[in-house]
Amino acid sequence: MGTPGNSEGSPEFGGQPDGLPDLPPGWGPIVIPDDPAELAAEAALIRRELRQQTRRATWRRRLGLGRTGSLTAVRLTLLIMPLALIAALGSLFAVVWPGQQRQPAAPRTSTGGSPGRTLPALDLVDSFAAPVALRGLLPAVILLTDTCACGDQVTAVAMTAPTGVTVIVVTSGRSRPSPLPSPPPVVGAPIRALADPAAELRGFIQVEGRPGAATAVLVDRSGEIVRILPALGSPTDYQLDLPELTRR
Known part of the structure; x- marks a missing residue:
């Protein structure tokens, strides 16, 4: 049990001494226990x-x-730096790990003389060292034979080419063209042997020659390149493209 407190403010009845405020009314009755426990x-x-x-x-x-x-700037920096360091070390470990091999980059292919481009106005050289306008012989199948004799390939193209298409055999780096393949075809498209001393045509199409094979450039009558074959093969590889040379 406890003893009820007196809030009348009189010291003799257990209240507050004179001059001190009473307890807040909202506290209700205050009971002072006899035993503090x-x-x-x-x-x-x-x-x-x-x-x-x-x-x-x-x-x-x-x-x-x-x-x-809110975090202070210094504390926030100290929290972020270890996380960034862990991420950087993880990336470095992934790069140098022996099991991870980087794939070689794919070789870049130039599109300087790709199909759809227009053949430049080049002057080649005939057997008399006279200049010949290349675009004056279009439509044509131009065979670059600086990496081979390619007699059989030249004959096959001449026998396959339609009427009105000229087969131009070009030898790069010479002042005069090489002799035509022997024996020449009895029937077929006309063959012109020309030289390209500065190898301008090879530089324009930007296709490297392959040993034992001619590079073929199919050009229509307007000068647009229809197709480029880096290594000429069977006539079936280009037969379907030949009619396009005379239709444009």
């Missing part, structure tokens, strides 16, 4: 709440949290 449970609860508040304040102070809950 009766307040042990409430005291333990209050101490636990104070310890929790103390721990929260300690951690907030260690993490640099202000009253508004």
Whole structure:
């Protein structure tokens, strides 16, 4: 049991001394226990709440949290730097790991003389060292034979080419053309042997020659390149393209 407190303000009835304010009315009746041990449970609860508040304040102070809950710039930097370092080390490890082999880059292919482009106005040289306008012989199948004699390939093209198409045999790096293949075809498209001393045509199409095979450039009457065959093979490889040379 406890003794009820007196809020009349008189010291003789247990109230407050004169000159001191009374307790707030909202507190209600105040009972002072005879045995202080009766307040042990409430005291333990209050101490636990104070310890929790103390721990929260300690951690907030260690993490640099202000009253508004935002990280200070220094603390934020210290938190981000270890994460960035771990990510960088992980990327470096993945690159140098022996099991990881980088794929070789695909070779770049030039499109200087690719199909759809227009053949430039080049002057080649005939057997008399006279200039010949290449575009004056169109439509044509131009065979670059600087890597082979290619007699059989020249004959096969001449026998396959339709009427009105000229077969031009070009030798690069010479002042005069090489002799025509022997024996020449009895029937078929006319063959012109020309030389390209500066190898301008090879430089324009930007296709390297392959040993033992001619490079074929199919050009229609307007000068547009229809197809380029880096290594000429069987006539079946270009037969379907030949009619296109005279239709444009």
